[in-house]
């Protein structure tokens with residue numbers, strides 16, 4: 001708890017300011033604002049179709065906003081976009097894994113574009129999510145929950161400070177959720193930040209954990 005307080009900086013690292021987005025005829029995001037500080041988890045909640053995924057995609061730069069600002073460490077994007085993307089790890093609804101490659105090959109492929117990584121480190125990370133036995137299996141042979149765990153291992157391995165995760169615990173069982181919550185808590189403890197779209201809240205009631213409700 002003390003470590004979390006120490007990791008919290010007085011300046012927001014990420015801000016959305018009055019973001020508006022239309023999808024077709026629908027005015028989806030109507031002036032959405034938030035600030036995310038070092039060591040925090042912000043969970044975007046709301047009913048199906050309200051715009052949670054769209055907001056995450058706007059923040060990640062995958063969807064252009066009609067108006068409003070996304071600000072990373074005081075700099076309005078797209079200015080400084082390369083640095084922002086170096087600090088960002090994004091996980092969509094889909095896992096983004098290649099079915100014919102093994103879990104280990106997927107991780108190596110996904111992580112080594114960002115940094116050098118050893119096989120030992122990849123295996124250790126799979127172990128943290130209890131899917132080390134899947135390391136040498138083709139991803140097509142894994143269950144939905146095992147695939148999600150491998151996809152989450154990729155996020156952990158990036159060493160990005162900001163994780164943007166769309167429904168991260170989809171298909172995870174109780175044990176998988178608990179393992180992932182422990183990794184999130186560790187990321188927060190070391191000053192990392194997480195922005196999620198969520199139907200099921202993580203680390204409820206813990207310091208540094210907030211929700212943003214879309215209506």
Ligand SMILES: Nc1ncnc2c1ncn2[C@@H]1O[C@H](COP(=O)(O)OP(=O)(O)OP(=O)(O)O)[C@@H](O)[C@H]1O
Nearest residue numbers: 023024028046047048049050051052053054055197
């Ligand atoms: N590519 C698209 N083109 C047009 N409209 C879209 C597109 N993608 C999503 N939408 C619409 O935008 C709205 C918000 O979708 P979004 O996926 O952001 O919602 P969500 O809150 O994440 O929903 P869920 O809880 O079901 O995942 C929906 O009405 C959806 O139909």
